[in-house]
Every structure is written in structure tokens, then in C-alpha cells.
Amino acid sequence: MAFLESPRFPDKIAFGAVVGPVYSTVVTTATGGAESRVITWSQARNRYDVGRRVMNQSDTDALYAFFRSVKGRGHGFRLKDWTDYTVTAANGALVTTSAAGVFQLAKQYIAGTLSEARNIRKPVAGTAVLYRNGTPISAGAGAGQYALDTTTGLATFVADSSASISAIALGSATQVTLSSALAGVAVGGLLSLSGLSGADAGVLNGQSFTVSGVAGAVYTLAVSTVGKIITSSGTGSKYPQPSDVLAWSGQFDVPVRFDTDDMKMQIVDRNGPSGDLLVDWGSIQLIEIRT
Incomplete structure (x- = not known):
């Protein structure tokens, strides 16, 4: 089992995915109908369905090759979630870790007084900009600068x-x-x-x-x-102090894997004089993984 930083799942196929977050909640119902609920995941795992549609020959070939290359559920990989792949300085947060000067990139989802900080572990290289008190920070080895690991989403600051x-x-x-x-x-x-x-x-x-x-x-x-x-x-x-406001902006991918080892497809037609096949794909599920 491995996580493959490259290649990313084909963007064109990801664009048509059915998307949604999934939580895990244990619900116990008493005989009188009252419920108790235990939230077992602090953050959701997104689920994607990239099938459930007819694809042309080139998309079929790309998906088929990718599925074989990652061995079904065997390996994780990056996916661009077209419904949610950007962060702005307004909702991009840096969360402290147990290591001095090391912060985890996160995205804040806010609804009134409620919020969830989603860890972002797969930022897209070359897109991230970090801010300290509203001012962009330079990447580098100088005092107050930082290095970003795009495979973990960890930003390591140089001491001020x-x-x-x-x-x-x-x-x-x-x-x-x-x-x-x-x-x-x-x-x-x-x-x-x-x-x-x-x-x-x-x-x-x-x-x-x-x-x-x-x-x-x-x-x-x-x-x-x-x-x-x-x-x-x-x-x-x-290092950055609690009084400092740290933020970031940029793009990110979602770490996922196929949630099936069994892929089924059926030819439904040929696409005009060129003879390209039109292939009907059944449900092909991807699930977000923790990395």
C-alpha cells in the first residue's frame, strides 16, 4: 500500500463526480424514542462517485488505465474536487501542532457560531501563499520565513x-x-x-x-x-505567537482511494463515423483517506 503523489486522478473525469461529505455517528434509540448520538469523527471524509454515466473512448481509456495502475483499492492518490479546491485568506487557517514552529494547513467552514477546521494535507505545489497578520510571508531559510511540505500540508517556520x-x-x-x-x-x-x-x-x-x-x-x-x-x-x-494571525490561500487536492476492487463497464454505442466507443460505467466510488 502506498500513496501516489502523481499522477493525479484525471481532472476531466473528476469534474463530473457526484460529491458529498460523510460522517460517522453512533445513534442509540431508547424504547421511548429518545436518542443519544456520539460523533466518532471530528472531520468528514468525502465520498465521490466518478461513474454513473456514459464516457467516450478517451475518458474510458484514461479511467481504465488509472484503475489498473493504482490496483483498485490498493493505493491512494490525489483528486481535484471541483466543488471545493480553493482556500482564501479569509478561510485558510494554520493550526498549531505539537512541534515548535510547525503548523498544519487547514480550511475553516463556518456556519454562524459553529465551525469545522478541515486539515489540508495535499496543497497543490506552487499555489500556496502564507500570511502573517495580513502580510504575505516569503518561503525560505531566513528569520520568520517557512518551508511547506506539499505531501503533508505542514508549514515549518524559521524562528524569528x-x-x-x-x-x-x-x-x-x-x-x-x-x-x-x-x-x-x-x-x-x-x-x-x-x-x-x-x-x-x-x-x-x-x-x-x-x-x-x-x-x-x-x-x-x-x-x-x-x-x-x-x-x-x-x-x-x-516563533509565531498566539497574538499573530496566520492564514493561507491557494489550491488543494483530496487524498482518496477507489472504494472498490471491482469495476464494470458496458459498451452502449459507437460515436458516429469515427467509431469511438461509448461506454456506460456503473457506480465507481472513491473515498477520502486520512494521510
Whole structure:
């Protein structure tokens, strides 16, 4: 089993797909008719039907070859969902992850006070633009810039600024002293740590922590290190802060697979003097997959 970044499912055939999101809900009905419902998926999986129509010879050949190439349900691949493939700065969000400076591209769907943030893991290369407080950000290796992995939708930022850790005091709150203060890291902000040593250094390394106090270059972090063995010699870094508004715009594909290993087609006619076949395809289902 593999995910094939290329080729993408033929766009011309995808254009005519029947599309819809699918959720998973466990409904229990009591004898009196009252219901309890448990939502088991936080995000929908889209389902597509690319069959249920007559296709000409070239489209038939393309679909037939693609189905054989991905081995039916065997491999995942990209699909352009013509009903929903763009993101604007108004609904494109960047969601924090557990790794410092790494954000997941997402799209916000809003209905009144309700919303769902859909993870976008397959942005289309060359289309994404990231914004910080309304200003486009450049991709690159400079301070505050980023690198985007178009196979995962993860944007990894370069730190705005960094300073070496000269001391660390462990306890119910952890106090970190830097060689110099980092401008813009205030109470309620985030300080990211890396390079610390000791048996329990993994508790802090590669993560960001909320700052509960600042005194010059001394930062108190809301993380308990009671009983831990961690020694200074690492680095404190500033990445985008909670006060920053991060957004993105661009295009994205949906990761899918065929939901059948059995494809059926029937010749229904020839297309005029050229003799091209017209082929009737039954229901051919695709289902969105988690990657």
C-alpha cells in the first residue's frame, strides 16, 4: 500500500463526480424514542462517485488505465474536487501542532457560531501563499520565513529570533534564563526550547510553552519539571505567537482511494463515423483517506 503523489486522478473525469461529505455517528434509540448520538469523527471524509454515466473512448481509456495502475483499492492518490479546491485568506487557517514552529494547513467552514477546521494535507505545489497578520510571508531559510511540505500540508517556520539558554530552574513552573531577551515574547506568549540535555530533556525539547512571567531575559513557563533531570545548554526561540494571525490561500487536492476492487463497464454505442466507443460505467466510488 502506498500513496501516489502523481499522477493525479484525471481532472476531466473528476469534474463530473457526484460529491458529498460523510460522517460517522453512533445513534442509540431508547424504547421511548429518545436518542443519544456520539460523533466518532471530528472531520468528514468525502465520498465521490466518478461513474454513473456514459464516457467516450478517451475518458474510458484514461479511467481504465488509472484503475489498473493504482490496483483498485490498493493505493491512494490525489483528486481535484471541483466543488471545493480553493482556500482564501479569509478561510485558510494554520493550526498549531505539537512541534515548535510547525503548523498544519487547514480550511475553516463556518456556519454562524459553529465551525469545522478541515486539515489540508495535499496543497497543490506552487499555489500556496502564507500570511502573517495580513502580510504575505516569503518561503525560505531566513528569520520568520517557512518551508511547506506539499505531501503533508505542514508549514515549518524559521524562528524569528533565538538565544542560548544560560540557566534553567526546574519545578512546578519552569524558569529559563536566556543570554538575551527575545523581543515580542510576553506573558501569554510562547517560548520554544531545543537542545537541552539530561535524562528528561525530551519533556521540553522541540516544544513550545506558554509564558507566565517575564523578567528581563528570565522566562517562567507553565510546565512542570518537578523531579526531572534536565540541564541547560540549549536554545530558546520565538516563533509565531498566539497574538499573530496566520492564514493561507491557494489550491488543494483530496487524498482518496477507489472504494472498490471491482469495476464494470458496458459498451452502449459507437460515436458516429469515427467509431469511438461509448461506454456506460456503473457506480465507481472513491473515498477520502486520512494521510
